[in-house]
Amino acid sequence: MIPHNVELGDDSAMKAQAFRMLDDIIRYKLGRSRPVFVSYYATYRCNRRCMFCDLWKMNAPELTTEDAEVVIDRIADFGVKSLGISGGEPLIRKDLEEIAERARERGIITGLNTNGILITKKRAPAIAKAFDAVSISLDGFEKTHDEIRGVKGTFREAFQGLRNLTAARGDCVVGVNLVLTNRNFGEFLAFCRWIKEYVAYITFFPVSESPGETSYSSLYSIPRDRVDDFVEQVLSEKARDPSFIEPSETLIRLLREFIKGKMPYICDAGRLYLGISPNGDLKICPCVSDKPPWKIGSLLDKSMKELLDSDQFYSALEVIKSCRPCLAGCTTPLSLLFRGSVVHQAKEALKYLKINQRTRH
Numbered sequence: 001m002i003p004h005n006v007e008l009g010d011d012s013a014m015k016a017q018a019f020r021m022l023d024d025i026i027r028y029k030l031g032r033s034r035p036v037f038v039s040y041y042a043t044y045r046c047n048r049r050c051m052f053c054d055l056w057k058m059n060a061p062e063l064t065t066e067d068a069e070v071v072i073d074r075i076a077d078f079g080v081k082s083l084g085i086s087g088g089e090p091l092i093r094k095d096l097e098e099i100a101e102r103a104r105e106r107g108i109i110t111g112l113n114t115n116g117i118l119i120t121k122k123r124a125p126a127i128a129k130a131f132d133a134v135s136i137s138l139d140g141f142e143k144t145h146d147e148i149r150g151v152k153g154t155f156r157e158a159f160q161g162l163r164n165l166t167a168a169r170g171d172c173v174v175g176v177n178l179v180l181t182n183r184n185f186g187e188f189l190a191f192c193r194w195i196k197e198y199v200a201y202i203t204f205f206p207v208s209e210s211p212g213e214t215s216y217s218s219l220y221s222i223p224r225d226r227v228d229d230f231v232e233q234v235l236s237e238k239a240r241d242p243s244f245i246e247p248s249e250t251l252i253r254l255l256r257e258f259i260k261g262k263m264p265y266i267c268d269a270g271r272l273y274l275g276i277s278p279n280g281d282l283k284i285c286p287c288v289s290d291k292p293p294w295k296i297g298s299l300l301d302k303s304m305k306e307l308l309d310s311d312q313f314y315s316a317l318e319v320i321k322s323c324r325p326c327l328a329g330c331t332t333p334l335s336l337l338f339r340g341s342v343v344h345q346a347k348e349a350l351k352y353l354k355i356n357q358r359t360r361h
Helices: 012-029 065-078 096-105 124-130 142-149 154-168 185-195 216-220 224-240 249-259 304-308 311-320 332-339 342-355
Strands: 037-041 082-086 109-114 133-137 173-180 201-206 273-276 281-283 295-298
Touching: 012 332, 065 096, 065 304, 082 096, 096 109, 096 124, 124 154, 133 154, 142 154, 154 173, 173 185, 185 201, 185 224, 201 249, 224 249, 249 332, 295 304, 295 311, 304 311
Parallel strands: 037 082, 037 273, 082 109, 109 133, 133 173, 173 201
Antiparallel strands: 273 281, 281 295
């Protein structure tokens, strides 16, 4: 999801899109929802070895620039409002800005999740131009971040990338994304106060399962006997600066339920959001495997409308109901937004697209 804590400007096209979002909210309330957000894994290749991720082990074919633009056109034709680009490390692709620019030309809000290492001074202006929002992964202070990300010096490289982008950003909203684990939750508040000087927002989500094989949540979750105090501290910090800490109070409280294994089932996969694999396959949710029964079909072969009318789509909708409840940065906030009061939704919809999926997994 793209952070929604920054005010919209006066751009008439952006306001028109916000009103279209209101129409989507009404459709959702009436039980006739349609996907408004898509998360595109541009590549599974990565230049780091994070302790909670094994996507880099997956040898997945990738779209050419031309084919990626075909995929962008097909989701735009369907009416998708927001596109989050992730990975792997998506900036490994030299053509990423070109792909994102195509989405912006088609009226889609673009967000990027990146480790920040490849945001050089030379490349930063193009990234700032191509994306409405960029979330840079920083999981705490230098020692902690380097340990979590698997390579010494990662923090300094990522922070330099952040500074390069903020210096060139234009209208691009720059924030930090943090994956909460048992290695960094103890320094979260101190880090939050320190990083505030450099970015517009911070967002965070607990370590969870990836489409790979390993159960990372069982290895690295915040201890259950510490999560209550942590949640109360974060809520107090958010009360002091509501706009900087991006997750809502409701979502922060859900962290307690997730860690304790009591998370309610909050899922609109296929109804509000979808995922796209590196090869252009549409899948029912950004957070699931690329393989059947999650895979719906290729956006190179069929339009998005055709895929969402297919037997594979309805089969995946049934399978997703058996998923264990999750708390994911790219999906749960959107579900909560659409499930809230109409008055609250009307206010948030006027902000949503300007800053929305510039986030995190």
